[in-house]
Amino acid sequence: MAVTLRSADPDFETRFTAFLATKREVSADVEAVVRDIIARVRAGGDKALIDYTLRFDKADLGSLGIAVSRADIEAAYAAADPETVEALKFARDRIRSHHQRQLPKDDRYTDPLGVELGSRWTAVEAVGLYVPGGTASYPSSVLMNAVPAKVAGVERIVMVVPASGGIISPLVLVAADLAGVSEIYRIGGAQAVAALAYGTETIRPVAKIVGPGNAYVAAAKRQVFGTVGIDMIAGPSEVLVIADGKNDPDWIAADLLAQAEHDASAQSILITDNAAFAAAVEAAVQRQLATLPRAETAAASWRDFGAVILVGDLEDALPLADRIAAEHLELAVDDPEAYLARLRNAGSVFLGRHTPEAIGDYVAGSNHVLPTARSARFSSGLSVLDFVKRMSLLKLGPDQLRQLAPAAIALATAEGLDAHGRSVSIRLNM
Amino acid sequence: MAVTLRSADPDFETRFTAFLATKREVSADVEAVVRDIIARVRAGGDKALIDYTLRFDKADLGSLGIAVSRADIEAAYAAADPETVEALKFARDRIRSHHQRQLPKDDRYTDPLGVELGSRWTAVEAVGLYVPGGTASYPSSVLMNAVPAKVAGVERIVMVVPASGGIISPLVLVAADLAGVSEIYRIGGAQAVAALAYGTETIRPVAKIVGPGNAYVAAAKRQVFGTVGIDMIAGPSEVLVIADGKNDPDWIAADLLAQAEHDASAQSILITDNAAFAAAVEAAVQRQLATLPRAETAAASWRDFGAVILVGDLEDALPLADRIAAEHLELAVDDPEAYLARLRNAGSVFLGRHTPEAIGDYVAGSNHVLPTARSARFSSGLSVLDFVKRMSLLKLGPDQLRQLAPAAIALATAEGLDAHGRSVSIRLNM
Numbered sequence: 001m002a003v004t005l006r007s008a009d010p011d012f013e014t015r016f017t018a019f020l021a022t023k024r025e026v027s028a029d030v031e032a033v034v035r036d037i038i039a040r041v042r043a044g045g046d047k048a049l050i051d052y053t054l055r056f057d058k059a060d061l062g063s064l065g066i067a068v069s070r071a072d073i074e075a076a077y078a079a080a081d082p083e084t085v086e087a088l089k090f091a092r093d094r095i096r097s098h099h100q101r102q103l104p105k106d107d108r109y110t111d112p113l114g115v116e117l118g119s120r121w122t123a124v125e126a127v128g129l130y131v132p133g134g135t136a137s138y139p140s141s142v143l144m145n146a147v148p149a150k151v152a153g154v155e156r157i158v159m160v161v162p163a164s165g166g167i168i169s170p171l172v173l174v175a176a177d178l179a180g181v182s183e184i185y186r187i188g189g190a191q192a193v194a195a196l197a198y199g200t201e202t203i204r205p206v207a208k209i210v211g212p213g214n215a216y217v218a219a220a221k222r223q224v225f226g227t228v229g230i231d232m233i234a235g236p237s238e239v240l241v242i243a244d245g246k247n248d249p250d251w252i253a254a255d256l257l258a259q260a261e262h263d264a265s266a267q268s269i270l271i272t273d274n275a276a277f278a279a280a281v282e283a284a285v286q287r288q289l290a291t292l293p294r295a296e297t298a299a300a301s302w303r304d305f306g307a308v309i310l311v312g313d314l315e316d317a318l319p320l321a322d323r324i325a326a327e328h329l330e331l332a333v334d335d336p337e338a339y340l341a342r343l344r345n346a347g348s349v350f351l352g353r354h355t356p357e358a359i360g361d362y363v364a365g366s367n368h369v370l371p372t373a374r375s376a377r378f379s380s381g382l383s384v385l386d387f388v389k390r391m392s393l394l395k396l397g398p399d400q401l402r403q404l405a406p407a408a409i410a411l412a413t414a415e416g417l418d419a420h421g422r423s424v425s426i427r428l429n430m
Numbered sequence: 431m432a433v434t435l436r437s438a439d440p441d442f443e444t445r446f447t448a449f450l451a452t453k454r455e456v457s458a459d460v461e462a463v464v465r466d467i468i469a470r471v472r473a474g475g476d477k478a479l480i481d482y483t484l485r486f487d488k489a490d491l492g493s494l495g496i497a498v499s500r501a502d503i504e505a506a507y508a509a510a511d512p513e514t515v516e517a518l519k520f521a522r523d524r525i526r527s528h529h530q531r532q533l534p535k536d537d538r539y540t541d542p543l544g545v546e547l548g549s550r551w552t553a554v555e556a557v558g559l560y561v562p563g564g565t566a567s568y569p570s571s572v573l574m575n576a577v578p579a580k581v582a583g584v585e586r587i588v589m590v591v592p593a594s595g596g597i598i599s600p601l602v603l604v605a606a607d608l609a610g611v612s613e614i615y616r617i618g619g620a621q622a623v624a625a626l627a628y629g630t631e632t633i634r635p636v637a638k639i640v641g642p643g644n645a646y647v648a649a650a651k652r653q654v655f656g657t658v659g660i661d662m663i664a665g666p667s668e669v670l671v672i673a674d675g676k677n678d679p680d681w682i683a684a685d686l687l688a689q690a691e692h693d694a695s696a697q698s699i700l701i702t703d704n705a706a707f708a709a710a711v712e713a714a715v716q717r718q719l720a721t722l723p724r725a726e727t728a729a730a731s732w733r734d735f736g737a738v739i740l741v742g743d744l745e746d747a748l749p750l751a752d753r754i755a756a757e758h759l760e761l762a763v764d765d766p767e768a769y770l771a772r773l774r775n776a777g778s779v780f781l782g783r784h785t786p787e788a789i790g791d792y793v794a795g796s797n798h799v800l801p802t803a804r805s806a807r808f809s810s811g812l813s814v815l816d817f818v819k820r821m822s823l824l825k826l827g828p829d830q831l832r833q834l835a836p837a838a839i840a841l842a843t844a845e846g847l848d849a850h851g852r853s854v855s856i857r858l859n860m
Binding site for chain 2: 081083084086087088090091094097098101102107109111115116117119120122124125135138139140171207208226228229233250251254255257258260261262288292293294298322336340343344345346347348349350351352353354355356357358359360361362363364365366367370371373375376377378379380381383385389390391392393394395396397398400401404406407408410411412414415416417418419420421422423424426427
């Protein structure tokens with residue numbers, strides 16, 4: 001059973017603040033180990049990758065090869081369930097259509113003084129995509145990371161995925177191929193991040209690394225940041241459902257459990273104004289758990305991090321939702337647009353009773369890589385913007401320089417930067 | 431004298447690669463000290479801020495107050511040179527006009543299946559702006575950081591600036607006021623970053639922290655990242671000038687020195703196809719150094735990190751420029767647009783012979799906070815986008831859910847996430 005907080009209780013603010021501050025992950029201290037792995041890959045190149053992979057993944061890349069071949073990919077198509085491959089194509093197409101709308105536009109204009117200004121966007125030249133192995137090796141995540149990079153125009157999309165015992169999920173390879181990944185390597189962990197950042201004999205370095213991973217991967221990404229760009233560090237997943245009493249408790253319970261089954265550290269929160277409905281949802285959660293393959297994980301998540309928040313008026317949920325800044329926010333109410341208009345912080349918002357969050361995980365077209373752990377207060381989900389960057393442009397002629405010069409020289413002088421002022425005045429014989 | 435590399439030399443690639451890898455900053459190991467300061471500010475609040483400020487800045491905030499008052503700001507206006515205040519207003523207005531063009535547009539549409547998708551942008555609710563003290567306390571940087579936040583619609587823009595001996599530059603206070611900063615506190619260092627991230631009795635926490643600082647500030651920003659957002663970690667400044675032999679050597683020398691005077695770790699690079707011109711620029715650099723107040727700094731930067739690269743054809747400069755990925759790139763050539771069209775990586779590009787980089791530092795309107803240390807390969811200069819974030823939106827009715835359900839359920843099943851599938855199927859009585 002999840003914890004219950006009531007907004008009417010006198011200690012609600014204290015309890016809610018403590019709830020917000022709850023840490024759901026123990027961050028293992030792997031800094032030193034990771035630092036060593038990165039140094040060894042930089043020094044040893046392919047040989048270090050082969051050694052680490054034998055040790056950590058029990059796979060012999062000396063015989064398998066570091067790179068996945070075209071034949072490997074064809075074999076993966078042959079091994080995959082055709083219906084699932086079709087579903088991946090359907091998802092890929094929808095993700096592509098949606099993300100094409102995110103391509104930023106160049107801007108070039110001349111201001112009233114005749115100064116030309118502008119912004120020009122270009123794609124990052126090469127991107128590394130980390131894909132976890134084992135049960136967290138999700139083909140849908142491959143699409144969500146690779147398709148926006150492809151839409152952005154990234155020329156090299158380089159995927160790394162550990163091959164435990166030599167095996168990579170066929171669907172992961174198929175998803176990579178469908179998404180337009182250009183190179184795939186059978187490596188994982190901090191050693192794979194090091195290879196992407198610094199290169200080896202086989203792997204040319206990339207400019208940015210994205211994708212989720214375990215504590216070693218996250219630490220490695222932090223350590224190579226600066227040499228390459230990185231995406232956000234993903235925490236455990238979470239959903240906040242704001243629901244009135246008119247919902248079917250079973251539907252809402254299913255949504256809470258869909259989040260909880262991800263991970264024992266996942267978090268599902270229900271805010272409602274109806275105590276009887278809340279009790280019915282809790283009962284439905286317990287009932288549905290009985291038939292869920294991942295019941296143990298989901299039950300632990302719901303017990304340890306789940307919460308039901310009872311408010312007097314459902315509109316009181318909105319300021320709480322902004323403070324929670326959930327990765328996923330469902331608005332299971334009659335007029336979700338009215339709620340949306342008053343919201344500021346959420347990664348993705350699912351409007352109305354027929355928009356379960358899981359649709360967004362797979363086939364809606366929107367991205368499922370979203371800010372966790374309250375970071376929606378200051379960041380956004382993955383998009384095409386993560387794979388492009390902007391040059392600012394400036395062009396003056398002699399007349400424009402003459403008009404801007406006095407203020408520029410005044411400020412350079414005030415800041416004690418005389419050479420700055422001189423680089424302007426010397427062009428005007430001032 | 432700067433180092434010279436010749437693209438025709440057989441060891442050019444080796445030397446250029448080594449040049450790219452040159453570290454210009456020694457990163458002091460201040461992690462442990464910073465961790466302690468942050469913990470003490472979290473525990474001690476205002477009292478810890480007052481203690482640290484007395485110790486590090488020799489200022490008694492117990493009597494001065496932590497917060498800068500309206501009267502302090504009025505006194506700063508009275509103390510400032512009126513011409514410089516006018517120059518700041520001129521710069522502020524131009525920065526505002528340019529950045530207003532960067533405001534992203536919401537997107538809402540219905541796809542052919544009737545699925546509603548969208549993106550909705552909202553401002554970060556509160557932003558902290560770190561401003562260094564001493565000689566690096568630049569009013570222009572206050573404008574460059576605060577104006578885009580204001581344009582984005584950030585409600586609380588909270589500035590911190592250390593008051594060494596109790597003193598803050600009047601122009602910094604004036605710039606903050608002109609830019610629309612809403613709160614100013616007399617604190618600096620890791621303690622200021624901790625106060626912004628976690629709050630104290632006097633200072634409410636913010637959601638994102640931006641602005642340059644020393645090694646302690648940079649380490650503190652890294653440590654609080656996650657609790658709040660941060661901007662990029664700024665390295666020493668740099669300029670790359672691509673110039674043909676038709677330029678006045680004195681103009682180009684002035685531009686190289688304008689960068690070099692910032693910091694002994696700054697870097698100025700000239701690429702040209704004309705050896706006689708290169709020699710003339712070097713002679714001009716030496717001549718101009720003689721009359722430069724910051725000659726010692728500029729000479730050290732030019733000697734230790736400056737470079738002249740001689741290429742056979744000036745077009746050969748372009749792939750080198752993409753690898754250097756300079757913060758500032760000047761194209762002092764007849765047809766800069768033709769060069770621009772073939773470039774991918776640079777923070778800001780200054781087109782033509784009458785666009786010295788220093789104009790962009792102050793009054794052009796574009797932002798002077800730009801990616802350093804080759805990070806223009808994967809990141810962009812500061813903009814309005816750094817102060818907004820996007821919610822993705824999704825809305826389905828029963829018909830749309832029915833159409834998307836089979837693919838979603840197939841993928842959920844393939845990934846072993848049965849509760850995901852159930853949250854879809856339960857709404858369809860499947």
